[in-house]
Amino acid sequence: MKIAFPHMGNAYIPLKGLVEELGLEAVVPPRPSQVSLRRGALHSPEFVCLPFKVTLGDCMAALDQGADTLAMVCGMWACRFGYYGRIQHLILRDLGYEFESVLVGREEVEEVLAKLKGAVGRGWRRKLVRALAFFRAKARAVDELERMATWTRPREAVRGMADRVLGEYLAGVDAASTLGETRKRVEEARQAFRSIPLTGEPVARVRVVGELYVLLEPALNLDLVRRLAWNCRVEARPVLSTYRWLLHPVWLDPRLNLESYRARRKVRPYLPQVLGGEEHMTLAGALTARGDGFDGLIHALPLTCMPENICRTLLPDLCRKLDLPLLTLVFDEHTSTAGLDARLEAFTDLLVSRKGARRGIGNGPGREAFPHFLARGTQGIVSPRGRASPPQDF
Ligand code: SF4
Known part of the structure; x- marks a missing residue:
């Protein structure tokens, strides 16, 4: 099973970890862009909300990359999110794509588990428990890294330092293959963020x-x-x-x-x-x-x-x-x-x-x-009072 899911921020890191821990292949489409948005918008109902169009573009890119299964979470039926997966998959099939659907929603639990069991094979329960633990650890790691970057970015003395650290350690968390390694990457990132010089303003x-x-x-x-x-x-x-x-x-x-x-x-x-x-x-x-x-x-x-x-x-x-x-x-x-x-x-x-x-x-x-x-708009503002005061958020 080559499974793909649409992007939403850095959610692909824990989702990829979950899929790979189950022994399946994750297909991650390129980051959303004007190209994928335009592609999705072309095949979407005009007045549907914007996320529908972007995620449809992501799904098309993933199928072009060789995915054979598309996973989507279905929300409550009260807002359009509940229909996203079903309608998008109908549109994609009309466009000639062939794939399996995994629609994770309230009505689909047994069906989803049956598909998972078929794909993962023997010991699927044990693998699922491990994969969920890994998924949670990576989701928490991504969250912590993003929080540290959000705090540091407006205070950094030289523009872009927080993002360099964020990019490096997000890649580290993505590549981590054990829970311990994931935690270690976060601790290293904490030190790296703390060492960024701040303006003190x-x-x-x-x-x-x-x-x-x-x-x-x-x-x-x-x-x-x-x-x-x-x-x-x-x-x-x-x-x-x-x-x-x-x-x-x-x-x-x-x-x-x-x-x-x-x-x-x-x-x-x-x-x-x-x-x-x-x-x-x-x-x-x-x-x-x-x-x-x-x-x-x-x-x-x-x-x-x-x-x-x-x-x-x-x-x-x-x-x-x-x-x-x-x-x-x-x-x-x-x-x-x-x-x-x-x-x-x-x-x-x-x-x-x-x-x-x-x-x-x-x-x-x-x-x-x-x-x-x-001095807004200038690159890398270094305050004369610049000092690295300890971040309060991490
Ligand atoms: S909350 Fe619901 S209606 Fe609003 S954009 Fe998201 S899916 Fe669409």
């Missing part, structure tokens, strides 16, 4: 909430987190993570399910219904942003996303009450970097002004508190 922090795929796939959100870190020196933290997306549906980390339950309870006064997406995390993320030390909120969603468009109507009023600056970004295949940069720059200006004013620096916008902000 304060940075504004924003929480990014919204649709899962747009939050976690840089090719889709035009590299939002990195763009904010490099161009605006803002630490942008998505409220969702690859780790959460991978482990939550299979209950491999019950804390995630508990967190989800708590979030749903918290947002019930604002949204009593379940919409089928990550709407509870979006609203709960907004409600807790101030308490978690964030200066603003970015709501990112694909055009025509059903649950997030409902959140979009709720968030302005909620954020006004919370005194939390809000920026809404809607992505589709026509979104350009020029328009995005202008909006991020204006939003950062607002955040920095408010943050500076709260610190009582000057009467005006308070930008004096952020000298690096005044």
Whole structure:
């Protein structure tokens, strides 16, 4: 079995680990790009949400690379994600591709297990337990590396150092063949991140909430987190993570399910219904942003996303009450970097002004508190006060 799955951020690392630990071959398509997006969009219904188009392009690339099985997780039936796998596979078969489908969803458990048993052969239960442990360890490792990079990127003295470390150790985690080796790579990465010189300047922090795929796939959100870190020196933290997306549906980390339950309870006064997406995390993320030390909120969603468009109507009023600056970004295949940069720059200006004013620096916008902000756009800003203060997040 040559099994393939669409991309979403760095999720391919644990998924590949899982498949290979089962003794099967993983086919990883190239990273999503304008080419794969255009290819997917060409064969997708016009008004379907953007992740459908990108993941369809990924599936086509994987089949061209020789995959004979496509795996897809089916979500709840309330939002379109529940139909992704089925509709995409119908489209691909109409296009003449021949392959096996593995649709991991609520109704498919026995069917999925039967296919797995057939492919893995004797001892499939034992192999599955080992593979799941490996999958979890790699997902956690990827999550930790991404967190360290997110913290370091806006504070690094020379642009690109955090990403160099991230790339090196993600490759190390991908290549790790044991649990111990995976853990060792994370510890080494921790040391490497700690050795990166920092500017020592304060940075504004924003929480990014919204649709899962747009939050976690840089090719889709035009590299939002990195763009904010490099161009605006803002630490942008998505409220969702690859780790959460991978482990939550299979209950491999019950804390995630508990967190989800708590979030749903918290947002019930604002949204009593379940919409089928990550709407509870979006609203709960907004409600807790101030308490978690964030200066603003970015709501990112694909055009025509059903649950997030409902959140979009709720968030302005909620954020006004919370005194939390809000920026809404809607992505589709026509979104350009020029328009995005202008909006991020204006939003950062607002955040920095408010943050500076709260610190009582000057009467005006308070930008004096952020000298690096005044030098925004320059490559590798090294502050005269530059020093490597210990990261607080790792
Ligand atoms: S959450 Fe939104 S973008 Fe994602 S599948 Fe559902 S409707 Fe589409």
